[in-house]
Amino acid sequence: MKEVKAIIQPFMLTQVLEALREIPALPGITISPLHGLGGTPATGQDDLIEPAAQVKLEMVVPDGLVGRLVQTIEAKARTGNSGDGKIFVLPVEEVIKIRTGQRGEGAI
Numbered sequence: 108m109k110e111v112k113a114i115i116q117p118f119m120l121t122q123v124l125e126a127l128r129e130i131p132a133l134p135g136i137t138i139s140p141l142h143g144l145g146g147t148p149a150t151g152q153d154d155l156i157e158p159a160a161q162v163k164l165e166m167v168v169p170d171g172l173v174g175r176l177v178q179t180i181e182a183k184a185r186t187g188n189s190g191d192g193k194i195f196v197l198p199v200e201e202v203i204k205i206r207t208g209q210r211g212e213g214a215i
Contacts, residue, residue: 108199108210113164114143114192115184121164127184130175135213137165145190159190167199169177169212 115123120138127133142158168176177194185191206213 108167108169108202108215110195110197110199111164111166111168111173111176111180112195112197113180113184114141114161114194115164115180116186116190116192117160117162119184119186123164123180123183126179127176130179132169132170133166133176134168134173135166139163141164161190161192167202167215169215 113123117140124136127136139162141161141163143161144158164180166176173196177196180194201210202212202214203210207214
């Protein structure tokens with residue numbers, strides 16, 4: 108299992124969600140507003156002055172969904188401009204459904 112976190116522009120949220128709904132068996136999505144600071148030191152630009160409003164999507168999915176999920180978010184959230192966001196993929200050791208006590212992928 109993996110956790111996929113995507114930080115995207117708020118105006119891209121509807122487009123990304125519509126595309127994600129097309130993925131069969133996507134367990135669910137947590138959506139949170141956030142403000143972040145980012146810089147691009149390789150280009151010498153410093154964007155750390157003003158916080159930017161963005162949206163964070165978080166999903167825990169079986170390994171087999173990760174590739175399609177990442178490709179979909181990347182394609183639908185990209186404008187080609189600075190601030191498009193980032194996608195993080197992290198391993199998940201365990202998932203426990205509190206209501207039933209179910210564990211593993213079945214608990215997603």
